[in-house]
Amino acid sequence: MSAAAIEVEGLGKSFGDVTALDGIDLTVPRGTVLGLLGHNGAGKSTLIGVLATLLRPTRGTARVAGHDVVADKSRVRRSIGVAGQSTTVDPAMSGRDNLLVIARLFGAGRRDARARADRLLDLFGLADAAGRPARTYSGGMRRRLDLAVTLVRRPEVVFLDEPGTGLDPVSRLDMWEMVRGLTGLGSTVVLTTQHLEEADRLADSITVLAGGRVIAAGSPEELKGRIGRRTATAWFATDEETVTAHRALDRAGGLRPVCDRPHRSVTTALTRDRDLADLVRALDSAAVEPARLTLAEPGLDQVYLALMSERRS
Numbered sequence: 448m449s450a451a452a453i454e455v456e457g458l459g460k461s462f463g464d465v466t467a468l469d470g471i472d473l474t475v476p477r478g479t480v481l482g483l484l485g486h487n488g489a490g491k492s493t494l495i496g497v498l499a500t501l502l503r504p505t506r507g508t509a510r511v512a513g514h515d516v517v518a519d520k521s522r523v524r525r526s527i528g529v530a531g532q533s534t535t536v537d538p539a540m541s542g543r544d545n546l547l548v549i550a551r552l553f554g555a556g557r558r559d560a561r562a563r564a565d566r567l568l569d570l571f572g573l574a575d576a577a578g579r580p581a582r583t584y585s586g587g588m589r590r591r592l593d594l595a596v597t598l599v600r601r602p603e604v605v606f607l608d609e610p611g612t613g614l615d616p617v618s619r620l621d622m623w624e625m626v627r628g629l630t631g632l633g634s635t636v637v638l639t640t641q642h643l644e645e646a647d648r649l650a651d652s653i654t655v656l657a658g659g660r661v662i663a664a665g666s667p668e669e670l671k672g673r674i675g676r677r678t679a680t681a682w683f684a685t686d687e688e689t690v691t692a693h694r695a696l697d698r699a700g701g702l703r704p705v706c707d708r709p710h711r712s713v714t715t716a717l718t719r720d721r722d723l724a725d726l727v728r729a730l731d732s733a734a735v736e737p738a739r740l741t742l743a744e745p746g747l748d749q750v751y752l753a754l755m756s757e758r759r760s
């Protein structure tokens with residue numbers, strides 16, 4: 448058995464003159480979460496479509512759960528679950544029956560099906576509503592049931608499209624926790640998202656697509672370390688000190704400080720190793736002492752913006 452849940456090499460997909468995927472290479476280790484990021488039209492849905500065997504690639508290869516997406520289509524289909532298609536849920540049936548029917552359909556014995564259904568109902572906070580018809584569920588409950596139905600077959604690889612979208616903040620946090628829980632059950636998860644916080648919180652690795660190509664890949668921490676910038680913010684007691692500090696840092700050369708007078712703070716991106724020392728020295732020689740000095744690690748949103756502005760320039 449291959450160690451990777453997904454292996455993609457030189458994958459291309461064209462629709463007539465439109466090149467949707469242009470030579471994608473990608474490996475997703477088993478039991479991990481991959482976050483696929485990119486603007487509209489970047490190629491995310493097309494990549495998922497090829498991996499889920501709904502689209503045939505124009506060139507290159509892709510293996511999912513060890514099976515080739517073209518030569519072993521039916522094996523791939525048996526190994527995957529695609530959530531976000533609420534069509535899999537029958538609204539007239541109870542939450543529990545929805546799960547039992549699918550588990551039985553995919554070969555689980557009666558007792559095993561019941562055990563799987565109960566575990567998922569518990570995990571997804573649906574145990575109390577398990578006997579009610581799904582049509583009486585709230586939007587958030589339906590999304591959770593939809594995901595449970597996808598999982599009751601025990602797919603090796605799960606594709607999730609924007610799992611947090613349309614959920615209130617509390618349900619979104621619950622959903623994130625559940626997605627993380629899936630890897631504990633042995634599944635590999637691929638999620639597409641436009642929400643950087645979602646990717647940051649959930650993904651072990653992130654692949655950023657643009658124009659059908661991979662423009663950045665790595666763990667959230669790696670991407671932040673490689674592309675993002677730490678910042679230092681000095682906070683002052685008076686407006687006068689704030690202005691003096693801003694001038695001093697501006698004169699220090701290469702620091703590019705940004706002044707926020709209403710909050711009496713000056714922020715500087717730390718792009719070089721010596722920037723922090725330069726900042727402290729500049730403040731010292733101007734005889735202004737900050738009331739507070741805070742350091743902030745880069746966020747994934749900053750990384751994404753930097754990647755996109757690089758592409759524009």
Ligand SMILES: Nc1ncnc2c1ncn2[C@@H]1O[C@H](COP(=O)(O)OP(=O)(O)OP(=O)(O)O)[C@@H](O)[C@H]1O
Nearest residue numbers: 462465466467485486487488489490491492493494
């Ligand atoms: N069936 C199709 N026929 C023609 N062009 C297509 C088809 N499907 C996708 N495309 C084109 O392929 C490119 C990639 O589209 P895709 O839907 O994969 O992007 P995406 O990253 O999923 O975008 P979104 O976030 O908007 O869903 C786009 O230029 C799109 O117009």
